Amino acid sequence: MALNRKGLNSDDNILADRMDDRIKQIDTSTICKVISVNTENKTVSVLPMVQMNDLNNNPVDHALVNDIPYIRLQAGSYGIICDPVVGDIGLVVFCSRDISNVIKNKKVTTTGSKRTHSISDGIYVASLLLEEPKIYLKIIDETIEIKGNVTVNGNITATGDIVAGKVSLQNHIHSNGNNGGNTGKPSG
Template identity: 30%
Template sequence: MSKLGTPLLVKVEAVHPGEASITGSVDVQPMVHQQDKQGKPYPRQVIHNVPYLRIQGGTSALIIDPKLGDIGFIIISGRDHTHAVTSRQPSPPASFRQFAMQDCVYVGGFLNNGPDQFIQATAQGWRIVTPGIVSIEATKITANCDIETSGDVKAGGISLKQHTHGGVQAGGGKTSPPS
C-alpha cells in the first residue's frame, strides 16, 4: 500500500495558463516532506507541468486558473498518462511507470485565503462580488425583473441621469428624444 500514489497537498509554484480553449498547467511543490527513520525531513522536488482542473461540461466552462501560492491537491494516476494528456484521446501508457507523481492532475482551492471576488449561491439568489469590472459578451441580454443601480445607466452613449430633452413646451406637447 505504501507504493500507491495517494492525493498529496501541494502549493502552486508557477502557472502556465492555457487559452480559453485549452487548460494550462502548474508547477507544484508538495507540502508534506518525506522523512527517514530518525524523523529527519526531506523536502520533495517540484512537480512540473501538472494539468489543472476546470469545471467544464461540453463547450461550457467556468475558467478560474490557479494563481501563484494557491494550495490544492494532486491526484496521482495509477499508470503513466503522458500520451492521454498530450493527445487528449484514450491511449496506452507511455511507460511502465506506476503511481508516479509525474502522472498527476491538480485540483485547487483548499486552505487558501478568502477571495476578494467571487460568485456565491445564497438562499436569496446569486451574489457576484468584484473589485473590478463585470464584462458580459452576448448577442442579447434579456431580463425578466426590475433592475436597480446606484450608478448611471447608458444606452447608445446616452446617460439616463445626465441626458437632456430639447423642444420642451408647456402644455400637452411631447419632448424630443434625449440628446
C-alpha cells in the same frame, strides 16, 4: 503493520514488511503549493507540502512536480475560468496509471509506461486553505451574487426588473421630461 508473535524473521512478518514498503510507494493525493502556472497549456508546477522522512527520520523536501494539468469547471464549450495562481495551496490527486499519452493525444490511448500511482501523474484539483476571496461569484439557494467589476461580451436578457442603486429599469420615471412634467414608465 504490526509484527506477529512468530518473531521478526517469520515469513508473515517479512511479507507484512514488504507489503508495507510497497504501500508507502503508492501516491494517492497530497496538498501542494503552486510554484508556477502555464495558462496556455493549463498546467502547474507544484511543491508537495508534506515532507518525506529519510532513514534516520529527518525531514526531506519533495522535488518540484512540473507540468501537471489543472481542472477548470467546464462542460463542452461552457466553463468558468478561474486558473490557479502562484502561491495557491491545493489538492493534487495521482492517477492509477501513466496519463502522459492521454494528455498528449487527448483521446483513448495506451499508457505511456508501466508506472502506477505516481506523483508524475498528478492532476491539480482545487485550491484550498486560502483566505476569503475579494472577487467572487457565489451561488446560494436561488441567488447568484457577484462581487467585483463585470464585463459582458454579448447580450443581457432579463425576464425580471434590473435595479441599479435604487433606480428600476422597468419602473423609473424622468422628471421634467414630458413638457415639464414627469414621464411615465418605460414602455417597450
